[in-house]
């Protein structure tokens with residue numbers, strides 16, 4: 001398959017919903033909207049959509065703007081010092097109730113581990129410095145850590161974090177809604193984004209998820225969660241809540257993705273849709289394909305890589321022309337537009353990686369970006385922290401009395417920092433939150449691009 005043929009198919013295939021057949025319910029059914037009937041969504045089964053438990057607000061006077069952290073980080077870099085991280089990827093558990101083949105933790109998923117407790121995490125956050133603006137919570141399934149809301153609250157109390165992303169398979173819609181009520185009432189200054197996983201049409205998604213539960217409809221749970229979160233945003237005035245759908249482009253689903261993209265854009269309409277490329281380190285797990293390096297040397301794209309290029313190009317075109325909603329809700333609209341623009345630039349960086357084109361920034365993992373594993377390993381990124389052959393963790397917070405700075409400024413960290421962007425893990429790396437975002441945020445060239453693109457988005461984004 002050539003890139004041209006994928007582009008052709010993405011742009012000319014007939015438009016249809018892509019949602020598998022379900023009987024249409026009458027629009028009057030239990031007072032549900034036509035849209036919810038069509039998507040099979042019944043929010044009446046989720047009590048937290050209607051009623052919420054009240055939580056007292058955490059009083060915090062921290063300045064949570066991004067301007068000062070970027071200025072401080074750039075100043076430190078200019079002076080040859082190590083900045084405190086602006087962004088953190090925090091794995092809160094490696095347990096999961098699904099068993100997806102493309103998961104980056106597939107090899108160690110559900111291995112018995114000793115996850116950090118909230119008290120331990122509190123002590124780590126308290127020593128992370130005054131630059132932390134964005135945290136991505138990932139796993140495993142994040143919501144299996146029953147203390148996830150308290151972990152986020154700890155970040156809110158101990159750091160100037162503004163943006164929190166939670167990646168989830170959305171296995172239990174009411175539980176995710178309850179977490180949202182707690183976090184947004186306790187931490188009113190936060191901007192919260194749920195990133196919900198969905199891999200394509202219902203039958204494909206539910207097969208890929210491997211839930212091992214008879215009749216478990218993972219697809220419907222994700223759609224229900226998205227609609228439930230949109231409903232509570234409106235009902236309870238959570239103006240800084242966002243819900244995005246995330247699809248991983250893999251050898252198993254790439255042929256479905258042109259149609260799936262149209263379904264997302266025209267029918268499902270999340271606040272944003274992310275198409276992620278299956279990690280390089282996962283690609284050899286179940287698929288007999290050449291290594292990334294061999295593929296690039298031969299100049300041949302795997303079909304899933306060609307699809308990624310075609311669809312992300314289409315996404316950018318549709319976003320800029322106002323056909324696809326791709327905008328975060330934030331207290332200041334320009335903030336949301338800038339965040340969306342950064343996402344598009346990150347996608348552009350991954351496209352460059354696949355095509356081996358020149359990047360406009362170098363990786364900043366280990367300086368602007370930090371990684372904390374569920375058991376306390378600190379490093380620049382997960383590939384470094386968990387490399388089984390040449391491990392590049394700075395150390396474990398449990399060994400330094402939970403003093404993050406003791407690891408961040410250690411001789412070991414300095415030695416590993418020299419390998420960032422130059423190690424074998426780095427060739428073909430497409431880690432959005434660990435390679436791309438921290439680098440984009442402190443690259444003057446990328447920030448100018450984001451400002452221009454963000455302004456375009458503000459003008460063009462369609463009203464949902």
Ligand code: SF4
Pocket residue numbers: 363364365380381382383384419420421422423425426427429430431434435
């Ligand atoms: S390029 Fe990727 S693997 Fe290399 S240090 Fe950066 S985030 Fe880690």
